[in-house]
Amino acid sequence: MQEKYCSWEEKLKSSGGRLTTPRKIIFYILSSTPKHLSAEDxxxxxxxxxxxxxxxxxxxxxxxxxxxxxxxxFDFGDGHSRYELIEAPNKQHHHHLICRKCSKILDYTDFIEEEIKLVKATEKALSRKYKFEIKDHVFQFYGVCDKCKK
Amino acid sequence: MQEKYCSWEEKLKSSGGRLTTPRKIIFYILSSTPKHLSAEDxxxxxxxxxxxxxxxxxxxxxxxxxxxxxxxxFDFGDGHSRYELIEAPNKQHHHHLICRKCSKILDYTDFIEEEIKLVKATEKALSRKYKFEIKDHVFQFYGVCDKCKK
DNA sequence: CTAGTATTGATAATGATTATCAATAACACT
DNA sequence: AGTGTTATTGATAATCATTATCAATACTAG
Incomplete structure (x- = not known):
């Protein structure tokens, strides 16, 4: 049961959706920034x-x-949901560091190896023990960024 | 610089707050349930x-x-903030498994050892590398619980 | 080109959380 | 215990992100 990789356009259409101008623009905006945009942004x-x-x-x-x-x-706790395109195969899996003062968000990719190992093991054990089918996870660090410390 | 452990009543007063009836009731409610209550609850x-x-x-x-x-x-994504008393010294550090369908929340304490080790290392490295002073973290797993799978 | 229907956009509605403000009640001090 | 100061309360209205409504529009299959 190998799922075929396909573009969002293909996926959209195959699920009965239509490829409209607003959708194309919105996807383009999302794909051309590394930021975590809110709907209002x-x-x-x-x-x-x-x-x-x-x-x-x-x-x-x-x-x-x-x-x-x-x-x-994502919900980083500032009252707006924020969105980020899911990493393409060549993009890095990462998590977020969030400043509690200025709401700046920093992506980090350090320790991802270890983390993935831990997550995999945890998922496996939790699935078995609690009969939970785990779909995804959220790991976030909160703190105060360099600028806000001063 | 050892902080003295003190009760919430002491802490409240020492920060200029008053120990009122509603506050006592609310604290009592929080302390007598293992659930993650919302303000409305x-x-x-x-x-x-x-x-x-x-x-x-x-x-x-x-x-x-x-x-x-x-x-x-906490924000578990169901539109209500939820609250949980911070673990007393004898309570276990734990994280949450959240069902995407029925919003049931399960505490788990498995793998906490490994997790703490990873978190400590990550915090240390991230603090140094990004000059972020890390205060806390959120780890959550999302999925579908046993009942909702059927 | 056309019919059928998913999508759009303007608007109103929802629902959790916050702000306002006069009335109340802790508490430090007699 | 009584009193004055001031934090807190509770009823109400306001805020603000997100959703629902619905007639008008525009994809797309044929």
């Missing part, structure tokens, strides 16, 4: 060139992308 | 015996307890 970016696109559409498109598995939704 | 529990206590007071008291370091605030 995207709204403001879009609005400059395409003032017709509404905030509702942004929320709906983000939902769709999450649902077809191309987007991760 | 607490409101309904209180309301049976003390219908005078308002929801606003619940939110404020929870904030206070978080601020003086006796309560943890």
């Amino acid at each position: 995207i709204y403001f970016i879009i609005h400059k060139k395409n003032p017709k696109v509404g905030l509702t559409t942004i929320y709906r498109t983000l939902d769709v992308l999450v649902k077809i598995g191309f987007l991760n939704k | 607490i409101y309904f529990i209180i309301h049976k015996k003390n219908p005078k206590v308002g929801l606003t007071t619940i939110y404020r008291t929870l904030d206070v307890l978080v601020k003086i370091g006796f309560l943890n605030k």
